[in-house]
Amino acid sequence: MAGRANPWTTGLFAALILLFTGGPVLLSLLGSLIPDRVLLDQGSSLFAEGLNFDGYRYVFTGELPRAYQAENANRAMISDAARQVPASLINSGIIALSAMVLNILLGAPAAFLFARYLFPGKKLSFLFLILSPLVPAVALVTPIYIMLQSMGLLGTRTGIILVHTARALPFTVLILSVFFRKMPAELFEAATLDHCSRFQAFWRIALPLALPSIGATGLFAFMLSYSEYMFAMVLSGDAGARPVSVVMAALARNTDVSWSLLNTAIFIAIVPTLVLVVLVWRFVVEGLLSGSVKG
Amino acid sequence: MWEIRRFPVLWLLPALLPVALMTLYPVAYALWTSLHSVMLLFPGEPFVGLDNYARVIQSNYFQDALANSLAFTAAAAPLVVVLGTLMALFLRRRFFGVQVVRSIVLLPWVLPGAISAVLWIWVFHPSFGVLNGLLRNLHLIEGSIGWLTSPRLAFVSVVVAHVWTQIPFTVVLVMAALAAINPETLEAAAIDCKSSWRRFWYVIFPEIKAMIVVLIVYNALTAFTSYDLVYAMTGGGPGTATTLLSFQIWRESFSMYDFGAGSAVAFIVVLISAVLILAITRALPSDLFGSE
Numbered sequence: 075m076a077g078r079a080n081p082w083t084t085g086l087f088a089a090l091i092l093l094f095t096g097g098p099v100l101l102s103l104l105g106s107l108i109p110d111r112v113l114l115d116q117g118s119s120l121f122a123e124g125l126n127f128d129g130y131r132y133v134f135t136g137e138l139p140r141a142y143q144a145e146n147a148n149r150a151m152i153s154d155a156a157r158q159v160p161a162s163l164i165n166s167g168i169i170a171l172s173a174m175v176l177n178i179l180l181g182a183p184a185a186f187l188f189a190r191y192l193f194p195g196k197k198l199s200f201l202f203l204i205l206s207p208l209v210p211a212v213a214l215v216t217p218i219y220i221m222l223q224s225m226g227l228l229g230t231r232t233g234i235i236l237v238h239t240a241r242a243l244p245f246t247v248l249i250l251s252v253f254f255r256k257m258p259a260e261l262f263e264a265a266t267l268d269h270c271s272r273f274q275a276f277w278r279i280a281l282p283l284a285l286p287s288i289g290a291t292g293l294f295a296f297m298l299s300y301s302e303y304m305f306a307m308v309l310s311g312d313a314g315a316r317p318v319s320v321v322m323a324a325l326a327r328n329t330d331v332s333w334s335l336l337n338t339a340i341f342i343a344i345v346p347t348l349v350l351v352v353l354v355w356r357f358v359v360e361g362l363l364s365g366s367v368k369g
Numbered sequence: 370m371w372e373i374r375r376f377p378v379l380w381l382l383p384a385l386l387p388v389a390l391m392t393l394y395p396v397a398y399a400l401w402t403s404l405h406s407v408m409l410l411f412p413g414e415p416f417v418g419l420d421n422y423a424r425v426i427q428s429n430y431f432q433d434a435l436a437n438s439l440a441f442t443a444a445a446a447p448l449v450v451v452l453g454t455l456m457a458l459f460l461r462r463r464f465f466g467v468q469v470v471r472s473i474v475l476l477p478w479v480l481p482g483a484i485s486a487v488l489w490i491w492v493f494h495p496s497f498g499v500l501n502g503l504l505r506n507l508h509l510i511e512g513s514i515g516w517l518t519s520p521r522l523a524f525v526s527v528v529v530a531h532v533w534t535q536i537p538f539t540v541v542l543v544m545a546a547l548a549a550i551n552p553e554t555l556e557a558a559a560i561d562c563k564s565s566w567r568r569f570w571y572v573i574f575p576e577i578k579a580m581i582v583v584l585i586v587y588n589a590l591t592a593f594t595s596y597d598l599v600y601a602m603t604g605g606g607p608g609t610a611t612t613l614l615s616f617q618i619w620r621e622s623f624s625m626y627d628f629g630a631g632s633a634v635a636f637i638v639v640l641i642s643a644v645l646i647l648a649i650t651r652a653l654p655s656d657l658f659g660s661e
Contacts, residue, residue: 084464091456095536096473098488099480101499105491176387184384193373199381206392208642209399210594212618213635216628217398218391240391245587247384249542252579256549266371290545294538301481303597323483326601340484347479352472359471359544 099344105337106130129338133157156339158321163346166317169231169306170299173238177246177295178288180239185250186276190262203244211241211304219308229311237309238299246295253287254280289358293351300347318343403632410626421633430609431617431634435641437524438593438614442645444528445535446588450581452532453539458569460540461547478537486601489530493517493602517603520610527599527611534598535591539584546580547573582653589645594638614638 106129133156187193188200218237219228227233257280265275281288303319310316325339403421405414425431460471477485492499493516501513516526550573558572574581596615599605605612614634622631 081464084462087459088464088466088470091459091470092473094533095476098485098492098533099476101491102488180383180387183380187373187377187380190371191373191377192370193375193377195376199376199385202385203388204646205643206388207590208639208646209392209396210615210618210635210638212596212615212622213399213632213638214391214395216622217395220398221394236387237391240387243384243388248583249580252583253545253549255579256546256576258551287545287549290541293541297478297538300479303482319481319483322481323597323601326483326487336487340480340487343481343484344476344479348472348476351475351479355472355475355541356468358541 102337102340102344105333106341107334109334129156129335130342132335133159133338133342156325156335158316159318159339159342162316162318162321163343165231165310165315166300166319167346167350169234169238169317170296172231172235173242173299174292174296176235176239177242178292181243181246181291182250182281182288183276185247186254186280188247189251189254190280191272203247207241207244215304215308218305222309228309229315231315233309234306234315234317235299237305238302239295241302241305242295242298245298246291249291249294250284250288253284253291257283286358286360289354293354293358296354297351399632399635402628403636405629407628407632408626409628417629421629422637425621425630425633425637430612430620431614433609434612434614434617435637437609437612439641440524441528441531441595441599441613442589442592445531445592446585448528448532449535449539449588449592450584453536453584454543454577454581456536457540457543457547458573460544474540475537477533480534482534482597483601485530485534486598489526489533490517490602493526518607520607523603523607523610527602530602531592531595531598535588539588542580542584543577546577550576578653582650585649585653586646589649590642593642593645 107126109126188196222228222233222237225233227236261279261283262275265279270278300317301319303323306317307320307323310320322339322343325336404416404418406417406421407414456474460467460474480488491497495501495513495515495518498513498516500516501510504510504514515522517523554572554576558568594615596613596619599611599613600616603611605616615638618631618634618638620631621627621634625631
C-alpha cells in the first residue's frame with residue numbers, strides 16, 4: 075500500500091500533521107529567541123528586535139540577559155529554576171532509562187508466558203496486572219510516600235525509579251504480549267521439535283524477532299517515566315534528585331518568569347530527549363518496516 | 370498455546386512483585402482511609418462505614434466533575450485512537466520527507482504535562498494567543514474569542530491539548546502493530562480489494578484489533594484519570610467547566626484535608642474505570658483478555 079497516492083494530498087496531510095504536532099513547539103522555539111516586550115506587543119512585528127540567544131546564555135553560564143539589565147526591567151522575571159534544567163535532564167535521563175530497562179527485563183518474560191502458555195493462576199495474575207493501574211495516582215501518593223519513607227528512599231532517584239517501573243509494568247506486559255502473540259506459531263512449534271527449552275524459545279526466537287516491538291514498548295516506558303509529574307514531585311524532595319518534569323512545572327507555575335526564559339528552558343529540555351527518542355524510533359521503524367517479523 | 374502445570378514463578382514474579390509492592394499496601398491504605406473519617410483538623414480516625422462515599426456522591430462538585438470526566442473520556446479517547454491510527458497508516462507510506470514527519474510526530478511526547486499546558490495556553494490565550502492572532506490577521510474575527518474563558522470552548526481546548534499529548538504513543542504502537550502484519554496478507558489484499566477502505570476494514574483492521582483495544586483501554590484510563598495538563602491550563606474553570614474527577618480527589622485530600630473523602634472519590638473512580646474497561650472489551654471482543 076506504499077505511495078501510489080496523489081502527491082498533493084500526501085503533501086497536504088503531511089503539512090497538517092506537522093502543523094498539529096510540531097506547531098506549538100515551534101512557537102516555543104520562536105518565543106525563546108524573542109524578548110518578551112516584542113512578543114507581547116501586538117502592534118509591532120515579531121522580528122522588530124531580531125533574535126537573540128541571551129536566555130540560553132543565562133541557563134548555561136549565569137550571565138543575565140540584556141533585557142533584564144535594562145532600566146526599569148523587572149529582575150524578578152528571572153528564575154534560578156531555569157538554571158536547574160541541565161542537571162534535572164541528567165536526573166530524568168537516569169530515572170527514565172532505568173525504568174525502561176527494568177520494564178523490559180522484568181516485563182518481557184511475563185509477557186511471553188501470557189502470550190504463549192497456559193498455566194494455573196494465569197487469569198488471576200493477568201487480571202491483577204491489568205486492574206492495578208485503575209487506581210488513580212493521586213490516591214496512592216500518600217501511602218507510597220509513607221512506604222518509601224520507611225525504606226529510606228525519599229529524595230533519591232532509586233525511589234522514583236521503583237515507582238515509575240511499577241506504574242509502567244502492567245502496560246509493558248500487556249503490549250509486549252500482544253506482539254508475542256502475533257508471532258507465527260510455526261516458529262515455536264519448530265523450536266519444540268528441536269527440543270528447545272522454554273528459555274531458549276524465548277531467548278533465541280521470540281526476543282530477536284520482537285526487537286523492534288520491544289524498542290517501541292521501551293520507548294513507552296521511558297516516556298511514561300520522563301513525563302510523570304506527581305510522584306516525581308512528591309518523592310524527589312529538594313533539588314538533588316529532581317527530574318525535568320518537576321523543574322519545568324516549577325518554572326511554568328512561576329508567573330514571574332518571563333516567557334522567553336521559560337521557552338528557553340522548554341527548548342533546552344526538549345532537544346536532548348527528542349534526539350534520543352528519534353534515534354530509538356528510527357531503529358524501531360526501520361526494523362519494523364524492513365519486515366523483520368516476517369515469519 | 371502450551372501448558373505448564375505449575376505456576377511459573379521465575380517468569381512472572383519479576384513483573385508481579387514490583388506491581389504488587391506499589392499496589393497492595395497503597396490500595397489497602399486508601400481503602401481503609403475511605404472507610405474512616407481521616408481529617409487533619411480533627412484528631413482520631415473513627416470508622417464511618419460508607420459515610421464518606423455518601424457525602425461525596427451528594428456533593429455538587431462531585432457530580433459536575435464526574436460528568437466532565439465522562440465527557441472528557443468519551444471525547445478524548447476515541448479521538449486519540451482514530452487520529453493516531455490514521456496518522457500511523459499515513460506514515461507507513463514512502464514519500465519525500467517522511468522521516469522528518471515521523472520524527473516530529475513524537476514531539477508532543479517529550480514534553481512534560483505542565484509544559485504542554487504552557488504551550489497550549491500560548492495557543493489559546495484570549496489576548497496574546499496565536500490562534501486569535503491568526504484569526505484576526507485573516508479578518509475572520511474582530512476582537513478575541515475566549516478559548517479558555519468560555520465554559521464550552523475551554524472544554525474543547527483542553528480536549529485538543531490532551532489529544533495532542535497522547536497522539537505519539539498511539540502512532541508508535543499502531544505503526545508497530547501494522548508492521549507485524551504478514552506482508553503476504555497485505556499483498557493478497559492489494560490484489561483482491563479495490564477500495565482502500567475495504568482493504569483496511571477487512572484485512573488490516575482485524576490484524577491490529579488487539580492493539581487498538583489495548584490503546585482504547587489505555588487512553589480511556591488516561592483520560593479518565595488525567596488532571597495535570599487540564600488543571601495547569603484552566604485550573605478546573607471557568608466555574609467547574611473543566612474540573613475533572615482526579616482533581617476532585619486532590620482537592621478533597623490535599624486542599625480540604627479530608628483524606629477520607631478523597632479516597633472515597635478515588636474508589637468511585639476505580640469502580641467506574643473497571644466498568645469502562647469491561648464495556649470496552651465487551652464491545653470490541655478480541656482474544657486479549659481471555660485465554661483463547
